[in-house]
Amino acid sequence: MTHQQFAPIESKAENWPITRLHKNQKSFLEEVVYRSFTSLRLRYPIDADLYRMLAQTASRELARITSDPWACDPKDDSAFWEAMECAIKNKMGANELLKNVIERYVGEMRSHFSVSHYQIMAKSVHHIFINLLKPNCFGFGPKEKRWTLRCKRLQEKFHIAGEIDIVRALAKKGTIVIVPTHTSHWDSVIIGLAMKRLGLSPLSWGAGLNLFNNRFFRYLFSQLGTYKIDRRKKNIPYLLTQKYYTCLTLEWGCHTLFYPSGTRSRSGAIESDLKLGLLGTPFEAQENNFQKQGAYARKLFIIPVVLNYHCVLEAQQLIRTLADKETAMDSESKPCCCVTKLLLGRNILCKGSEIFINIGTPLDVMGNRVDIEARSYDAQGKEVNLYEQFLKLNTTISKRPDSYIKPLSHKIVEIYYRINSVLSSHLVAFVAYELAKTIEGFSMQLEKITLKREDFMVALSKAYKAFYILYKEKKINFTAVLLNGQLSTIATDGLAKLGIYHAKPPLVSVKEGNLLIQDLWTLWYYHNRLIGYEVEKIFNIAFRD
Template sequence: MSTQDQFVAVEPKSNRWPITILHKNQKTFLKEVVDKSLTSLSARYPMDTVVYRILTQTTSRELARIESDPWHCDPKDDRSFWEAMAAAIANKIEATKLLKSVIERYVREICSYFSVGHYECIAKGVHHTFVYLLKPHCLRFGTKRWTFPHKRLQDKFHLMGQTDTIRALAQIGTIVLVPTHVSNWDSVVIGLAMKQLGLPPLTWGAGLNLFNHKGFRYIFNKLGTYKVDRRKKTIPYLQVQKDYASLILEWGCHTLFYPGGTRSRLGAIESDLKLGLLGTPFEAQERNFQNKGANAKKVFIFPIVLNYHCVLEACQLIRESVQIKEIEPSMRPQNDCCTNLLFSKNILFKGSEIFVNIGAPLDVMGNRVDIKGDSYDDQGQAIDLYQQFLDLPIKTAFRKRSDDYVKLVRHKIVATYYSMNTVLSSHLVAFVAYELAQKSQKFAIDLTHIVIQYGDFMVAFGHTYQALQRLYTEKKIDFTPILRNDQLDAIAKDGLAKLGIYHGQRPLVATKEGNLLIQDLLTLFYYHNRLTGYGLQAVFS
């Protein structure tokens, strides 16, 4: 279900937002993170000899990182701290004291800040940016220019699915958003979507590489965005990251994270989700029950599928993923002046759409959740989640209590991704065009300027659409409004007009003769991949 409503805030007073409360008590929160990480590591490694070995390994890796891969956003005292740590380890300073010092440093590096005024200013800026980006005709003179901004945005920014449920559960528990990940814009899009739904601000982990840019560093530093440094794989750092994310949920902050770990390089729906990330809500729920019993707040997991007619990084991402021995000049992303002018023209004068489809919520054990927050099993029987936790086997050194349930949650999230994936006209056009190109006898991924006869295209387009209709009827995929109209010519025309609309060189264009010309096969492949995993290739066999 799609919504065009303007939602009121579920909590209008900013001083009562969970993220505001956390940052007002940040010293207490950060101390909890330090204590939790120290306790966890001390329990796992009780012997000083093992702790010294971990500290030595951590120090060695950090000094190697400083030497080989320094970043502008790294702490100024990075080298001096780790050189001093190496000397302290050599002098056999108390192991626990040194470990605590490392943990405290990592916590300071990771931690975020939040400013209500900063958030409101950025939110307004993002809103207006998307209004003009998605619907630029409002720049022109005429009646539409003077419509309310939220109405202009809602015409092109589509919030679909469980909108009422997410608002209801955000008021009685803590929500964890687990969207698909295709673009660096995804966090901004999700933030805007939650703002449109009237939800309080989210917190999420952003790659530290984004903080290398002064502008991004200024923006993210005050939005409650904690930092994730993917260069660091040391045991203490990974423990601190995990505990930081878990405690944010325990404090009731609504959170966003990408279970796929990174952007989908191929453009396809993710199916390989990270178990470590999905275990964080489970741990937070377990500690909530331990601390507050049956009345503890629940953690609700919402799968979300994002879809764009154009992903700005598509050309770069697909070329990172597909290995070609020697890329021809025509296959490389174009960065010349003409291309940049075309890109700027497209941004200013061509509109697009974004689809945010919110799936049905799950609890941390994979049970279905209704709008009241009650859990149900696959047979529709009510589940007492607190009792379900009490019935779990005792944790052992060899098996985590969460293992089976995290795998179940992963399976259900992936299933939701596929069923909530919204078929865009542009993705359908890309899928059919690429599959037809593949049937060429001399097909190769580095080919350019492939011509497809329009009549052949429309025949294959019709067969593919019929296969998708069957999936849609069985609720195995979702449709945008134009896909529901059953007008093939209109769907094909819309898809061709919007496919890769902001790219300097469009992957697929119409020729003067009325046929279709593939100008960038790799980028077309990227958009085609959004509809893989549904067995549609059988239409072309």
């Protein structure tokens, strides 16, 4: 684990890939339009079919404008699509209409990057998290802990662990593709801060357009190279244009962040169902690099990352989406309602927390392990030539069959589980929820459940031993508090930090040391971070009679 700030791999901002892309953005966007147009014309070579597809697109867009308008939508949205619908009916030039649609989508997606804005925001985010994670600077807490040197505050609470040296080395040799777990709207900010501390140049990433409904996020992301993704739009021209925008960003060498799960985990669990289409984008970018540059083309490296928090600000909102069976889009369109309330509370100002960023084994786009020299190795540890693997693919009927993407997704998920850290708060939530399930008459509709201290400590001991075996087998990570092994310390630390910024913590200590579950759904959310290891079986065996 490291807490140090590494020297930048590239100190000159004009040499950052993202800077070069935006300096030549006109050429970049023209290439996106050209590829999208060419692909769609190949798919719809007959004008009648193209008109039909465009008519469906216009109809869906007009329906979206009527049923689900957002504040950040273009002001001329309705006028454009009404005119497009009319032009399609009048059979105006098919190629021109298709190009107009693609250019509009590219204009909506396009990103902006300002070096000065990035530098200001990087410093601001750094200081914000210093004060949030260790808020003694506000004058709260014991006097001896106040006014700690600013350079040490973030070091103590912002933990980066894993394959740090390899990632730094690979960033000099090729293009880094960060694929983290996704739990919060703040994940991109956290990853950006972590990569800056490792010395990487700024990342490009696609942010949900819903975030731009909020003024704070709109200002934060406006000049950081963030291209926009509108998940309401499921039509073929939009999805293809989005794919080529991302693909070309990678081909231009920009280190990129994207979430292979597609959206935030509503349950709080580590994602196990990744989107093959998203993982296919770096695959296609690598293939294009090889076609243009041959065996010595720039390689892309997939970096799995697991983010863990003692408190996810949106946890209650996300889990209620499952509880109330609301649509995901309803949740997405209101990203910050709970955050706004929480930021006004004393908890944010008075209580400190921690963030854990675990970096997993780098992979190439075929799922092979990659070493510090950018060499690829198969599952048997034999060195393989990635270029030759792609040449073999070109002899098959399909250039990018799912059979080559699925192994990559499985390996990413496997790494997620292996590098996941057991936080004291997650372990306490896991034990409390599983213990509550053994109580007769248990139901998720129960408002309050009391657990006896003795029962909880016995259950904690059994769960700890089960996870410790997994830790020794290198199937999961432990934080420093867990490695200490003192169950009373783990329980105290976990209770203090579980949902620390929530106005109503899911689990609290009451009389005689007993525990009171006062928000079962939120407790379940944090519990879910440790499912998938089959430790819950010990409760079925030991606590159910």
